[in-house]
Amino acid sequence: MTQVKQRPPLPPLAGHYDHRCGAGAGPSVQTRLQRKPERALRKINAARCEYRQKKGMKQIFLGALYLVVVALPLAVSWIFGGGPRPWRQELATGLGMLAFAMILAEFVLSGRFKRISRGVGMDVTMRFHQIMARTALALALVHPFLYGGTPAGGPRPWDPTRILSVTTDFSILATGIAAFVLLPSLVALAIYRKYLDYTYETWRLIHGIGALLIAGLLLHHTIYAGRYSAEPQVMWLWIAMTAIAVGSLFYVYLIAPLRQLSRPWYVAAITRLSPKQWGLTIAPKGHGGMAYQAGQFVWLNVGHTPFTLHENPFSISSAPAVGPDLSFVIKELGDFTSSLDQITVGDRVYLDGPFGHVTVAGRSEPGIALIAGGVGIAPLIGILRQVRLTDDPRQLRLIYGNRRADQILFRDELADEDVTYVVSEPPADWHGHTGLIDGALLDDVFTPDQFRDWLFVLCGPPIMMDIVEAQLMVRGTPSDHILSEKFSYD
Ligand SMILES: Cc1cc2nc3c(=O)[nH]c(=O)nc-3n(C[C@H](O)[C@H](O)[C@H](O)COP(=O)(O)OP(=O)(O)OC[C@H]3O[C@@H](n4cnc5c(N)ncnc54)[C@H](O)[C@@H]3O)c2cc1C
Numbered sequence: 001m002t003q004v005k006q007r008p009p010l011p012p013l014a015g016h017y018d019h020r021c022g023a024g025a026g027p028s029v030q031t032r033l034q035r036k037p038e039r040a041l042r043k044i045n046a047a048r049c050e051y052r053q054k055k056g057m058k059q060i061f062l063g064a065l066y067l068v069v070v071a072l073p074l075a076v077s078w079i080f081g082g083g084p085r086p087w088r089q090e091l092a093t094g095l096g097m098l099a100f101a102m103i104l105a106e107f108v109l110s111g112r113f114k115r116i117s118r119g120v121g122m123d124v125t126m127r128f129h130q131i132m133a134r135t136a137l138a139l140a141l142v143h144p145f146l147y148g149g150t151p152a153g154g155p156r157p158w159d160p161t162r163i164l165s166v167t168t169d170f171s172i173l174a175t176g177i178a179a180f181v182l183l184p185s186l187v188a189l190a191i192y193r194k195y196l197d198y199t200y201e202t203w204r205l206i207h208g209i210g211a212l213l214i215a216g217l218l219l220h221h222t223i224y225a226g227r228y229s230a231e232p233q234v235m236w237l238w239i240a241m242t243a244i245a246v247g248s249l250f251y252v253y254l255i256a257p258l259r260q261l262s263r264p265w266y267v268a269a270i271t272r273l274s275p276k277q278w279g280l281t282i283a284p285k286g287h288g289g290m291a292y293q294a295g296q297f298v299w300l301n302v303g304h305t306p307f308t309l310h311e312n313p314f315s316i317s318s319a320p321a322v323g324p325d326l327s328f329v330i331k332e333l334g335d336f337t338s339s340l341d342q343i344t345v346g347d348r349v350y351l352d353g354p355f356g357h358v359t360v361a362g363r364s365e366p367g368i369a370l371i372a373g374g375v376g377i378a379p380l381i382g383i384l385r386q387v388r389l390t391d392d393p394r395q396l397r398l399i400y401g402n403r404r405a406d407q408i409l410f411r412d413e414l415a416d417e418d419v420t421y422v423v424s425e426p427p428a429d430w431h432g433h434t435g436l437i438d439g440a441l442l443d444d445v446f447t448p449d450q451f452r453d454w455l456f457v458l459c460g461p462p463i464m465m466d467i468v469e470a471q472l473m474v475r476g477t478p479s480d481h482i483l484s485e486k487f488s489y490d
């Protein structure tokens with residue numbers, strides 16, 4: 001039975017290492033650093049600052065780009081539109097336009113565009129997608145009611161361009177009314193997806209077709225009922241924005257799969273690792289494989305053509321340094337993951353990826369803390385393997401929690417590593433830590449300096465991640481020293 005491995009004595013701490021960008025490095029905290037001359041420390045500090053600044057800049061750039069995109073129709077309408085109208089009408093139209101622009105932006109916030117998800121992280125991208133969908137819904141629902149009191153009906157002699165009245169022509173309003181009904185249904189179906197009795201793939205199909213339909217309906221409504229769209233500049237802007245949004249969907253479901261066709265993979269090995277966890281290894285067929293960083297994930301499609309909705313995200317558990325083959329640790333959960341026993345060596349596989357920002361490449365923290373719950377070990381073992389295979393000098397420590405002892409994977413491989421095993425339902429002969437990964441355990445394993453200086457990489461059940469993140473915050477770990485991957489976007 002695996003025992004709690006005694007961690008080697010921590011290096012003596014000396015002085016304080018200054019994290020501030022531009023600050024000279026003071027005396028070091030780690031033995032490794034102590035041995036380095038001050039110049040090396042300054043280099044590490046500079047690299048860390050550069051990394052933070054680059055990441056911060058990217059986030060600011062993406063945030064600003066989003067604001068520009070959703071505000072663009074308002075700005076163009078303001079520049080090219082007619083004279084001012086009563087403020088309520090302007091507000092009603094403005095909210096409607098903002099809602100439509102936000103809905104169109106949702107298409108590229110689907111998580112399938114690496115430039116976006118790599119910049120801010122996949123979790124943040126998906127959360128933003130969800131929050132903005134709800135915000136757009138609120139704006140869209142309010143918008144028609146603000147027209148209350150505006151003259152309605154046919155054209156008036158004093159208002160030949162219908163700038164001061166709203167139309168009651170049903171053929172023009174019908175598309176807006178249809179979108180008004182469909183949009184809440186689409187958002188509600190996404191929020192309550194788990195409670196409904198259909199597969200994830202069916203939901204994805206409904207979500208995609210629904211979004212496409214709503215974009216088309218809103219484009220018609222905006223151009224024919226929207227008064228600012230009478231200006232050609234405004235009308236063409238809406239058409240261009242809708243084309244980009246719809247085009248992004250075609251890219252994901254048509255262009256990207258077409259590219260996958262020329263880069264197939266095949267199943268090289270499939271093994272049961274524990275009662276409910278499998279190890280899958282795939283190899284490239286006729287190409288050199290995929291460039292990725294340890295800890296990233298791909299959308300995996302086994303046994304289908306690339307033009308399918310049957311693809312699932314899985315973290316890569318192998319290390320790039322091993323070679324082109326990719327390995328995965330997969331836990332049985334639903335339709336696909338419970339049918340892994342039907343996969344055979346040689347089966348055709350297609351991949352979309354790599355995605356994800358949970359990687360330690362390019363980071364300059366002196367140590368890496370890996371904290372895994374259950375199958376959350378998948379990306380973390382990949383990181384550990386890469387660190388070892390590349391003789392990376394950073395210190396490494398793993399906390400690995402499971403419900404049962406027979407769920408623990410890679411014991412032999414981890415035998416020489418600094419691992420703290422935790423089991424919440426231990427067998428009678430278990431001598432290690434018991435219970436959950438909590439604040440007390442973290443305090444036991446890490447020193448105050450490690451909390452402050454190390455990089456913490458977490459992957460596991462949401463409750464574990466919440467507890468660990470809360471404790472790290474309490475212990476003063478800077479938020480940009482915490483990387484986490486959630487296995488669910490709900
Ligand atoms: C970034 C990321 C990395 C992951 N890495 C791993 C891993 O290394 N090992 C592992 O065992 N699991 C991992 N998962 C979880 C894994 O994707 C799901 O368990 C799997 O997709 C379930 O598919 P199913 O058909 O068996 O179950 P289903 O019953 O179809 O789905 C169960 C739940 O899994 C999620 N899911 C299913 N299909 C998709 C999809 N196409 N896209 C997004 N979510 C989906 C949904 O929340 C769904 O409700 C990861 C998830 C994410 C988001």
